[in-house]
Amino acid sequence: MIIGAGPAGLTVGTILRAASVDCVVLETESREFVERRPRAGVLEEWAARALDRRGLAHHLLERAERHTACEFRFGGAAYRFGYGELTGRHHYVYPQPLLVTDLVREYADVRAGDVRFGVRDVEPGDLTTARPTVSYTDPRSGERRLLHCDFVVGADGARGVSRAAIPEGHARVARHDYGIGWLALLAQAPPSSDCVLFGVHPDGFAGHMARSPEVTRYYLQCPPGDDPENWPHDRVWTALRTRLEAAGAPPLVEGELTERRVLDMHDYVVEPMTYGRLFLAGDAAHLVAPIAAKGMNLALHDAFLLGDALVAYLLRGDGGGLDAYSDACLRRVWDYQEFSQWLSEVYHGSAGGDPFRAGTSFARLRRLFTSPAAAAAFAEQYLGSAEHY
Numbered sequence: 001m002i003i004g005a006g007p008a009g010l011t012v013g014t015i016l017r018a019a020s021v022d023c024v025v026l027e028t029e030s031r032e033f034v035e036r037r038p039r040a041g042v043l044e045e046w047a048a049r050a051l052d053r054r055g056l057a058h059h060l061l062e063r064a065e066r067h068t069a070c071e072f073r074f075g076g077a078a079y080r081f082g083y084g085e086l087t088g089r090h091h092y093v094y095p096q097p098l099l100v101t102d103l104v105r106e107y108a109d110v111r112a113g114d115v116r117f118g119v120r121d122v123e124p125g126d127l128t129t130a131r132p133t134v135s136y137t138d139p140r141s142g143e144r145r146l147l148h149c150d151f152v153v154g155a156d157g158a159r160g161v162s163r164a165a166i167p168e169g170h171a172r173v174a175r176h177d178y179g180i181g182w183l184a185l186l187a188q189a190p191p192s193s194d195c196v197l198f199g200v201h202p203d204g205f206a207g208h209m210a211r212s213p214e215v216t217r218y219y220l221q222c223p224p225g226d227d228p229e230n231w232p233h234d235r236v237w238t239a240l241r242t243r244l245e246a247a248g249a250p251p252l253v254e255g256e257l258t259e260r261r262v263l264d265m266h267d268y269v270v271e272p273m274t275y276g277r278l279f280l281a282g283d284a285a286h287l288v289a290p291i292a293a294k295g296m297n298l299a300l301h302d303a304f305l306l307g308d309a310l311v312a313y314l315l316r317g318d319g320g321g322l323d324a325y326s327d328a329c330l331r332r333v334w335d336y337q338e339f340s341q342w343l344s345e346v347y348h349g350s351a352g353g354d355p356f357r358a359g360t361s362f363a364r365l366r367r368l369f370t371s372p373a374a375a376a377a378f379a380e381q382y383l384g385s386a387e388h389y
């Protein structure tokens with residue numbers, strides 16, 4: 001049983017179906033909704049290659065843009081960081097709705113996987129027995145259904161039920177709150193640069209990320225819990241122009257704002273990611289604020305390890321992958337959490353009015369452009385390309 005049809009759940013499902021293992025995916029939303037929900041867009045190269053090895057990257061490799069640089073803007077100047085030149089590696093920009101659409105098609109239409117959309121009140125049970133259960137309410141009949149299975153994959157994101165099914169005392173939840181918000185925006189406007197832009201400004205951070213030739217994601221640092229209604233069109237574009245200003249840079253291309261919501265920036269990590277026959281994957285197990293664009297990449301990393309481990313156990317009786325699953329995932333999770341925290345200080349340190357924090361955060365930034373060793377370390381972490389975690 002897989003709870004949640006996001007990148008993590010669908011990837012585990014397609015790996016199981018490719019090995020002819022039966023499974024059921026339960027999803028509270030409709031297919032149309034999950035295929036349109038805008039979120040991530042930056043995919044690390046290793047993740048795209050891992051999808052490709054499983055036959056899941058056909059459209060992605062055809063359509064995704066390759067990004068090889070990012071640009072920091074501060075003090076009215078632009079500093080381009082060419083990590084592609086430095087490492088020979090790149091990011092893919094492929095909007096999450098497109099990836100989810102590819103995965104739903106592959107799981108449900110191509111590999112005839114069972115996915116039940118629109119279910120309600122999903123409840124995992126008997127997780128420490130050899131035959132756990134998952135019950136849910138059927139959206140059409142309104143009746144309760146009970147399914148027995150070998151394993152439950154909890155891939156239901158940050159607000160799902162799986163994490164809460166672990167009784168107190170069986171897992172530790174480590175939390176971190178940045179104490180800031182990001183206004184997440186989608187603009188119907190072409191990107192204003194060929195790369196990701198990070199504006200480090202006394203008013204707060206601003207980010208620019210291409211999503212497609214017609215759509216650009218922007219972020220603006222704001223107070224946590226701020227009301228998006230406080231950010232009408234003109235205020236948004238004035239703040240973006242101010243915080244992303246750099247001598248000689250072309251003006252931002254404005255467009256209608258089709259998404260405007262405030263994300264309170266916080267992280268958590270559940271350790272271990274397993275309880276009996278429940279295996280958490282993706283945001284259900286660990287949330288990483290979108291500071292370094294890592295969440296979907298971690299969700300995919302979990303899914304590859306878990307899908308392969310389940311296949312090894314169910315087809316060959318080899319339980320090594322399942323035993324090692326939580327530790328193997330958490331090494332990369334903590335590495336990415338640490339990098340996000342480090343980068344957060346670069347983005348936000350100069351905006352709090354504290355001259356000491358501003359001084360140290362600018363020192364971090366300058367080091368990227370003056371020390372080859374610091375630049376190489378940043379590139380490795382930004383690309384998620386370390387060989388061992």
Ligand code: FAD
Nearest residue numbers: 004006007008040041042156157282283293294295296297
């Ligand atoms: P989800 O995508 O949340 O999927 C979980 C699924 O479970 C959902 O479909 C949900 O409807 C369903 N569900 C929930 N509760 C239940 C239930 N009780 N029963 C059944 N189903 C349920 N990451 C990156 O790597 N790069 C980026 O550039 C990036 N940008 C981001 C920008 C924004 C604005 C945000 C919010 C996130 C961003 N992320 C990024 C993070 C990324 O979107 C998430 O980490 C990713 O979606 C996690 O995938 P998942 O499958 O674990 O969870």
